[in-house]
Amino acid sequence: MKVIFMGTPDFAVPTLKKLHEKGHDILLVVTQPDKPSGRGKKLKKSAVKEAAEELGLKVFQPDRIKKAENAEILKKLQSDAIVVVAYGQLLSKEILNIPRLGCINVHASLLPELRGAAPLNWSIINGCVRTGVTTMMMDVGLDTGDMLLKKEVEIDRYMNVGQLHDLLMETGADLLTETLEKIEDGTAVRTKQDDRLSSYAPMLDKQTQTIRWQDKASNIHNLIRGLSPWPAAFFHLDEKMVKVYSSDFSEEATNHEPGFVLKADSDGIVVAAGQGTVILKEIQMPGKTRMTVEAFLRGNSFPISVTLK
Structure with a gap:
């Protein structure tokens, strides 16, 4: 043909x-x-x-x-x-x-x-x-x-x-x-x-990429993997953009407000959502390379008991 x-x-x-x-x-x-x-x-x-x-x-x-x-x-x-x-x-x-x-x-x-x-x-x-x-x-x-x-x-x-x-x-x-x-x-x-x-x-934009912690944990997890590896979902920490490339989630209820960081260890960064919690597994801090949370925490700290925006 x-x-x-x-x-x-x-x-x-x-x-x-x-x-x-x-x-x-x-x-x-x-x-x-x-x-x-x-x-x-x-x-x-x-x-x-x-x-x-x-x-x-x-x-x-x-x-x-x-x-x-x-x-x-x-x-x-x-x-x-x-x-x-x-x-x-x-x-x-x-x-x-x-x-x-x-x-x-x-x-x-x-x-x-x-x-x-x-x-x-x-x-x-x-x-x-x-x-x-x-x-x-x-x-x-x-x-x-x-x-x-x-x-x-x-x-x-x-x-x-x-x-x-x-x-x-x-x-x-x-x-x-x-x-x-x-x-x-x-x-x-x-x-x-x-x-x-x-x-x-529709086409993707910054508004689509922004993680809204008030959403259900499963929806946030879907957003993260639906935008990974490009263009990547993100949130702000101290007014700086942090990109997220992989995650997991739990539907178990929490009494904390959406965006509250419960813990950060080798298993991931656990953040309260509107329903359940999101476990961030792979991130990219501003000016840094993409890496697993486990690798990041070997030489850095991530604040807990704060509320992400």
Whole structure:
């Protein structure tokens, strides 16, 4: 099949490599422009661009894919399909109508659940016990197109978003190649989404990252693992930000106010929540490296009988 591939982060790389491995004719790889990174603001290639160059594929990096001249470039390639995996820009109706067989998206949720920008994070933050990948035909809506195939995975109590990301990026690659096979042989079945069952996974911001000790301990634990390793949940100690990367929780009641530090030892930093307690296991103090609480306490102290904000 003649394919145009659109993607940007490392989540999209396994799908690109699988398409190449399966012998599809990848006419063009479209990815976001190089962006300044680090203290020196040196331009950094996207993960997809690096992979495409390793495979010897042609790369196109428009600042805005919707521009008319970019649609003309894509039209001239006469593709069978456009495959989109976390590209980062919305496609115009004109582009959606270009490929002979349509535009196929790999979305990291079991649609219509968690449409939007951050389904991986929100599946864990919301306390879901299962999620997955859906391939779908793209339309002008936000993740509203007809579904093709789904693959479900389980989320256990301690899985963080980094681990889920690595699992689903491989699952998505396999599901996309299976989807293309079914489209080619005419056995693909399109299923409309039930909008009544939809939910939204908005972009993350500082407000989302802030730990609110008044919340239930289980919800705080889900927030921490849903934002680990990036961008990380945090709280403030002496007006300085402390990031948290792993935790546990207990539903046992406490008489202390939310945010009160009960103890800090090799088992973790125990903090009262609105219901139950949260046990912080891995933290990053300001200006320090990320480390387990056990390692941190070997050379440092953490205040107890104080109330965190």
